Structures are given as C-alpha cells and as structure tokens.
Amino acid sequence: MTVRAPAPAYLDGHLPEILSGWLFRSDETQDLQRDDFDNPGMIFVDQALDQWAMVDGSEGKSCASCHDDPADSMAGVRAVYPKWNADAGEVRTLAMQINDCRETQMGAKKWGYTSGDMTAMEALISVQSRGMPVNVAIDGPVAATWEQGKEMYYTRYGQLELSCANCHEDNYGNHIRADHLSQGQINGFPVYRLKNTKLNAAHDRFKGCVRDTRAETFDPGSPEFVALELYVASRGNGLSVEAPSVRN
Amino acid sequence: MRITAITLGITALAAGAALADPVEPMSVKYDDYGAIETSLSGMPGDAVEGKKVMSSRGLGNCVACHEVSALADVPFQGEIGPSLDGAGDRWNEAELRGIVADAKKTYDGTMMPSFYKTSGYIRPGNAFTGKAGTEPLPPLLTAQQIEDVVAFLLTLKD
Numbered sequence: 001m002t003v004r005a006p007a008p009a010y011l012d013g014h015l016p017e018i019l020s021g022w023l024f025r026s027d028e029t030q031d032l033q034r035d036d037f038d039n040p041g042m043i044f045v046d047q048a049l050d051q052w053a054m055v056d057g058s059e060g061k062s063c064a065s066c067h068d069d070p071a072d073s074m075a076g077v078r079a080v081y082p083k084w085n086a087d088a089g090e091v092r093t094l095a096m097q098i099n100d101c102r103e104t105q106m107g108a109k110k111w112g113y114t115s116g117d118m119t120a121m122e123a124l125i126s127v128q129s130r131g132m133p134v135n136v137a138i139d140g141p142v143a144a145t146w147e148q149g150k151e152m153y154y155t156r157y158g159q160l161e162l163s164c165a166n167c168h169e170d171n172y173g174n175h176i177r178a179d180h181l182s183q184g185q186i187n188g189f190p191v192y193r194l195k196n197t198k199l200n201a202a203h204d205r206f207k208g209c210v211r212d213t214r215a216e217t218f219d220p221g222s223p224e225f226v227a228l229e230l231y232v233a234s235r236g237n238g239l240s241v242e243a244p245s246v247r248n
Numbered sequence: 249m250r251i252t253a254i255t256l257g258i259t260a261l262a263a264g265a266a267l268a269d270p271v272e273p274m275s276v277k278y279d280d281y282g283a284i285e286t287s288l289s290g291m292p293g294d295a296v297e298g299k300k301v302m303s304s305r306g307l308g309n310c311v312a313c314h315e316v317s318a319l320a321d322v323p324f325q326g327e328i329g330p331s332l333d334g335a336g337d338r339w340n341e342a343e344l345r346g347i348v349a350d351a352k353k354t355y356d357g358t359m360m361p362s363f364y365k366t367s368g369y370i371r372p373g374n375a376f377t378g379k380a381g382t383e384p385l386p387p388l389l390t391a392q393q394i395e396d397v398v399a400f401l402l403t404l405k406d
Contacts, residue, residue: 158369158371159369166359174327177312217378
C-alpha cells in the first residue's frame, strides 16, 4: 500500500506530500484495516458478492450476467472514478454507474445513493483495485467539473466560515478538539466506522463536514458533491486504493 | 420612608437595565486594528462564566482550537490556534473584545470564527442541522457571553 506519495503538480505546492487517512488513525484502528479477517468492512464485501450474482429487475439479470467475475471485470475500475461517460455526456461516480446499470441494464430500482446496498457494492468493486494507485483524470471533458470542485474545496461555508482546506490542508496533523485531522483523502472510501458500525460513503462524509461548519449542506449524489468528489479524488492521485478502510 | 427606598431601588435597577441594552452585532464599532472600546452588553464580564463558555462544546468551544493551561481540567484541547496562556498580557481589554467578537478584523482571513456576527455567510445553516438558516442568524455568542470570555482572558497572565 502506498500511504504517502508526492503531491500532484496541480496542488500548486499546497501540500508537501499526500498522505492516506490511515496514517492518522490509532495503531489498533490501523491493525483492524490491515487484516481482512479483522476488518469489519469485509463483511459487507461478502454480502455484495452475494448480491452480485442475484437476479433483480425486469430484465432477469444480475451484475454477474454482464460482468462475470468482479476480480477480472472490475480490476482497476475504482482507481479511475469519478470519470467521464461519453455516451451520457456526464461525469459519473461509481455509485452513479452502478445505478445506471441497475436502471437501464437490469430494469431494477435504483439504490439510495449512500444506502447499505450501494456502499457494499462500491466496497466490493473497490477491493478489486486495492493497492493500485488512484488515477482520476482531471482534464478534457471533466475539466470544468474539476474546477467547480476545486472552487468548493476553498470556499468558506457556513456560520463558522471554514473551507475543506482550512481543516485538511492547513491543519492536517493537528488536533481539533479530540479529532486528529487528516488530509481528508478519499482513497479509503467507502470506510467502515467503528462509531456507526457500517460502511460510509464519501458523500456522507462530505455532508457531515459541511454540516459541521454550520452551513446548509449539499445532498449526496448532487452535482456539487460529484464535482467535489472528483476534485478530492484527484488530490489523492498516487495513493493506493484502500477500501474498505477502517476509521474511528 | 421605607417605601421610598424600595421605589428608588427599583428605579435604579430599571435604569441599570436600560443601560445594559446590548450593542447589536451590526452596530458594533471596531477601530482600525479590530478592537472594540466599550462593553457590548453594557455590563462587566464575569470570568467564571467566561471559563464555562470557552470550555463548552455548545457555546464558545474555544478549546477546540486553543490550549489554555488554566483550563487543564478540560480534556482534548486543540492545536489549531496559538495557546492562550498569557493572552491577558499580550492584549488589552478592547483588543480581546475585538478578537472574540470578530477575529477577522484583527487577523485578516483567520480561521477563527466570528462570534458576534450575523450575516454575510455562504450557505448559512440553521445551527448544526445541515438545513438552511435565514440571516440574520443568532450570533454564536451573546454580548454578555463575549464580555464574560474577555473577563476570563484578562486573567490569563504569564
């Protein structure tokens, strides 16, 4: 696992190096993540593997009908998401792509954007890229979305007037009350949190962080959070895909 | 005679209450360096109350970002801002009042929130609900709470 890597050039020297959130957690929490038998997030990966083969929707298909063994078909996929989908003409997160397959390929109902089914499926797909470097594209057709996400990252939202950068760029490594601030990277998502004993989607984390600035949040799956996800993911280009990570 | 004395007493209290009308957040006068000369509540601060405001999560929660040795019993003090030990030597009362009310007037662009400000926010929320709030928002601290905090900060001498 690459848990520290050189900062991408487009961070303009704002970070001396990029660091996985894993580095900021206690020894016990780190150990839980390191061992698949101890990692509580792996239970959900197993559940998603059952789901993978389950027929659902009007077309009588499962994920396996089209994608066969995820170990082959999904290897490397997580590492490049969010990415541009030319047919749809949009930036797609993994969750959006999964729901698109459910709706248009399977004739099945969409999953809630941060639902248990969705985060488990994202974890299963992410595991197939574990150890590979995050490598999302930031130019070409996604450039405008990336710029939008960057703008959001430096905006001081809410009554506390705090931006993502205030906490995760200027103060990573420092404590804010009891919390040890990381760089707010998403290479470990979805993450299993000991606090709520489930897998947590990146957009739910974003929502919690924006709410903590006493701001009106954005919705998970909203165009704003998709843009923010693309930008934040790109800040981790070079770190390993680690999902499912374990956090306190 | 007794009746008169009581009447006077009540009158004096009423006058005191009138004097204590707090300065509204929009009407606060900051000097060029961000200091505020006079009490925001019109009343003196209470350092014991100020200590509570600084330590409580639901109030100032100043210890989220600052270490204060005099509050050693409060666990998990943050490391975002400078230690406040000796703040009462470094700053006078007017300067401290300005920093607590709106630190951005003393330190341009500082991460420290403005505790006596009610509008001009980007996506202001309704406290920590994540829902939209309507400006003017209630300030993070009342005029009297700010005076109380200032009174406590003035006790922090090296």
